[in-house]
Amino acid sequence: MELEDVRVAVYATFAREGRPPTAAELADRFEVPAEAIRRALRELATGRHLVLDDAGSIVMAHPFSAVPLGFSVMGSSTLWWGGCAWDSFAMPHLLTWESEVLVATRCPACSTPHAWNVTRDAPPPGDQIAHFLIPAAHMWNDVVKTCAHQRIFCNENCLADWLRETANDRGYAMDLPTLWRLASDWYTGRLDHGYTRRDPTQSADYLRTTGLSGPFWGL
Template sequence: MSTSAARQIRDLVYDTLADEGRAPSVAELARLTGLNRAAVQNLLDELAQAHTLVPTTDGDAIRMAHPFSAAPMAFVVTPADGRDDRRWWGGCAWDSFGISAALHLDVRIDTACPWCGSHVSYTSGPTTPPPGDLAVRFPRPAAEWWNDVVGTCTMIRTFCSREHAEQWTAAHDPGAGYIASATTVWELAGPWYGDRLTPDFQPHDRATNQAILERVGLTGPFWRLP
């Protein structure tokens, strides 16, 4: 990260998403940092260029800071302890596990199978894998994820079974994508997102992330990072 001011903005965005399930506004970041709004906007642009944050289409607000989403998406993540009133939007199946990993928290994840529409609800945590029958479909190869990262996350969905993921693919996008077990995606989310909220977090370089993919068995051209 290029400057300590950018780092401060990044950390405030992550802390707000983690604590409150929403992203701070430019005005809020200006108040919290003592910078003017134009300076905050420039730093948000810089963080977006580095893929640290994902801006909204108009660029004046935060859309995602992986694994968190500032707007409703297909997954609702709830602390497994029902007395805790926090909630988060999981941008995708992977990010939902990522929120659990980043917060070091057992969660319940609620979504719907895109093929049959069934409500799918499962619990998982840093040391608790999701049920083994669930499947996750990735719509496009790793090299293309950031061409449209919100669109990519939107399509990384949990199906109630591998069969339903295969049927959805045959009907909507024959021959495309990759179907993994939810357990594999959960294994991936731990090392990918587990350090995201630590004070000394440093963005992973490409080789580190490629090694994480390889370690959980996601290898070959589909999984080659750009």
């Protein structure tokens, strides 16, 4: 059993079934003791390929989430929790057997429901704005908190109301076309063997191509 085989198996289960595999399921698949799987999952979490809870269960494997964080993503026959605005808009680009997905959420300020048919062809229409609260340099300090605060608001007024009510400072706001560009190629190859995470320089170069700039992104 190679570590990369475990990573791909986790992502394949999320992609096809909308849920993470259990350690017992992975142990059966690879015919190894469950403790070997638990060690592999911890190593993958250290490498930022997965997020585990205190019990060692898989919470996230970006762009997939095992827990609701504000977004649902519906394909032709599979329902996923989107980890955040970024991850939800990334799913049709990663799940190439889906021609489109339906991304649904509610405005955190006023609870207005929003939904978009998101494809690989072009950004969906809409005047809403996505707001990222946690700066890029600190996103992995508490990745679940980070993802839970990458949300989509009706407009600037709703964002201002939410910031005032929650006593948060403004992070980085972007329109839907920028969010779509950010998501479009970020996870390319993640379902395949041999995937390599971008290093900081590669990440910065990618962010610039989407039109993002400034200290929030470390640019």
